[in-house]
Amino acid sequence: MTASFKYGVSLYSYTDDFGTIMGLEEGFDAVAGTGATGIEILGEAHVKGYPEPSSQWLDTWFRLLDQYQLEPTNMCSWVDTRLHLERNLTVEEGAGELERDLTLAHRLGFKFLRPKFGVVTSDLDPDPIWEGAVERVLDLAHKLDIVICPEIHAPTPISHRVTQNYIQFIERTGTKNFALLIDFGIFQDRPLPFWPQETPEMREFDTAFLNGIKVNPEELLDIIQYVAFIQAKFHHINDDLEDEHIPLPKVISALKRAGYSGYLSSEYEGVRDPWVAIDQVRRQQLLMRKLEKDFDEGRLA
Amino acid sequence: MLLEQAPIQSTGFRNYGPVDAREGFEIRIRTPNYRGFRISLLDGVDVAVDGERFGYENNLFALNGQTFSLEELRAASDVRWELGDPATIIVPRPGGLEPGIHQVYVGCRVRYPYFPPKLQPHTMPWNRLLTIVLP
Numbered sequence: 001m002t003a004s005f006k007y008g009v010s011l012y013s014y015t016d017d018f019g020t021i022m023g024l025e026e027g028f029d030a031v032a033g034t035g036a037t038g039i040e041i042l043g044e045a046h047v048k049g050y051p052e053p054s055s056q057w058l059d060t061w062f063r064l065l066d067q068y069q070l071e072p073t074n075m076c077s078w079v080d081t082r083l084h085l086e087r088n089l090t091v092e093e094g095a096g097e098l099e100r101d102l103t104l105a106h107r108l109g110f111k112f113l114r115p116k117f118g119v120v121t122s123d124l125d126p127d128p129i130w131e132g133a134v135e136r137v138l139d140l141a142h143k144l145d146i147v148i149c150p151e152i153h154a155p156t157p158i159s160h161r162v163t164q165n166y167i168q169f170i171e172r173t174g175t176k177n178f179a180l181l182i183d184f185g186i187f188q189d190r191p192l193p194f195w196p197q198e199t200p201e202m203r204e205f206d207t208a209f210l211n212g213i214k215v216n217p218e219e220l221l222d223i224i225q226y227v228a229f230i231q232a233k234f235h236h237i238n239d240d241l242e243d244e245h246i247p248l249p250k251v252i253s254a255l256k257r258a259g260y261s262g263y264l265s266s267e268y269e270g271v272r273d274p275w276v277a278i279d280q281v282r283r284q285q286l287l288m289r290k291l292e293k294d295f296d297e298g299r300l301a
Numbered sequence: 302m303l304l305e306q307a308p309i310q311s312t313g314f315r316n317y318g319p320v321d322a323r324e325g326f327e328i329r330i331r332t333p334n335y336r337g338f339r340i341s342l343l344d345g346v347d348v349a350v351d352g353e354r355f356g357y358e359n360n361l362f363a364l365n366g367q368t369f370s371l372e373e374l375r376a377a378s379d380v381r382w383e384l385g386d387p388a389t390i391i392v393p394r395p396g397g398l399e400p401g402i403h404q405v406y407v408g409c410r411v412r413y414p415y416f417p418p419k420l421q422p423h424t425m426p427w428n429r430l431l432t433i434v435l436p
Contacts, residue, residue, distance in 0.1 A: 045336040118414025
C-alpha cells in the first residue's frame with residue numbers, strides 16, 4: 001500500500017463566481033461538498049480587509065472551518081515587485097511583503113504560503129530580490145510553522161534554471177520552510193481553447209505556452225523530495241469524465257510511485273461563465289480519486 | 302454587495318454634474334484581476350464611448366469615496382482595491398452623454414508584476430452596451 005493523497009480545493013477555482021454569485025460561505029459549501037478536507041485561498045482575494053481582516057471576519061472564518069470541517073492548506077500571495085512605476089521593490093521591501101503574508105497565513109491557520117514574485121525577463125526569471133527576501137523571513141516561517149512554496153508553473157518547466165535555483169536554495173540553506181509547489185499545468189499536453197480576447201497571433205508568440213509545455217510527469221520522481229504542495233490545475237473535464245488537457249493518469253501514477261502524500265488542491269481555470277466551476281471541480285475530484293484507487297488496486301501502472 | 306459578473310457594470314453608468322450643465326459621465330467597474338491589489342499598479346484607465354476616445358491621462362478613478370488623478374494613482378501604493386469593491390471611472394465631457402444605449406469600451410492599464418516586462422502595463426479590453434437613463 002502506497003501513501004495516500006489528501007484532497008483540497010482552491011477558491012481560485014470559483015474566480016468570477018466569487019463576489020458575484022458566491023460569497024465566502026457558498027465557497028466553503030462548494031469545497032466541502034466535494035469531500036475535500038483542505039481549503040486553499042488567495043489572501044488578497046478571499047480575505048475581506050486583507051491584510052488586516054476585522055475580528056468579525058475572523059470569527060466567520062473560524063466558524064466556517066469548523067462547520068464545514070475543512071483545514072486551511074495553502075494561502076497564495078504576491079510580491080508585487082513593480083508596485084512603483086519608477087523602480088522595483090528592494091530586498092527589504094520584498095521581505096516585508098512576505099512577512100505580512102506569513103503573519104496573516106498563520107493567523108488563519110495555513111501551513112503553506114505561495115508567494116508569486118514579479119519577473120524580470122520574458123523567460124519569467126523571478127526578480128533577483130526573491131532570494132534575499134526569502135532568506136530574511138526563513139526564521140519567521142520556521143517559528144510560524146509555514147512552508148514558503150514558489151510555484152513551478154507553465155511556461156517554466158522542471159528542467160529550468162528557475163526551478164533549479166529554488167532547489168539550490170533549499171540545499172544551500174538546509175531549510176525545511178521553503179519547498180516547491182507544482183502546478184499541474186506544466187504537464188498539459190493538448191492546446192487550450194483561445195481565451196476571450198486571445199488572437200492566433202498572440203498564441204503564436206506571447207501565449208504559446210497555452211498549447212502545453214508538456215513536461216514529462218516522470219520528472220516528478222527526480223524532485224519529489226523538494227515538493228511540499230500541489231495545485232491540481234485543470235481547464236475542462238468532459239461529460240465522459242476525461243480531462244481534455246492534462247494527462248492525469250500519467251501524473252497520478254508518477255505521484256503515487258514517487259510516494260507523494262501531500263495535498264492535491266483543485267484549481268479550475270476554464271470557462272468563467274457563472275455556475276460552471278462548481279461542477280467542474282466535483283468532476284476533477286472524482287477523477288483524481290478514481291485514478292488513485294485504480295493505482296492502488298493495480299489497474300493503473 | 303454582490304456585483305454583476307461582467308467587469309463593466311450596468312449600474313453606475315450615468316452623467317455627473319449639475320442637471321442642466323453636466324460635466325461628464327461615470328462608469329462602474331469590477332477589479333481587472335482575480336485578486337485585489339494596490340492601485341499604484343493601475344496606470345490609468347482608457348475609455349471610449351461610441352468610438353469617441355477618452356485617454357487614461359485625463360480620466361479619474363474613484364474608490365470608496367476617494368478620487369484619484371493619474372498622478373495620484375501612481376503614488377497610491379498604500380491604497381488597496383478589494384476584489385468585492387466596485388470602482389468608478391470619472392470621464393470629463395462637458396454636457397455628459399445623451400440618454401440612450403451606448404457602446405462602451407474600458408481598458409484598465411495594469412502592471413501585473415509576474416507577467417513578462419514587455420507586457421507592462423497590460424490592458425484587458427472590455428466592451429459592453431450600456432444604458433444612460435437620465436440626461
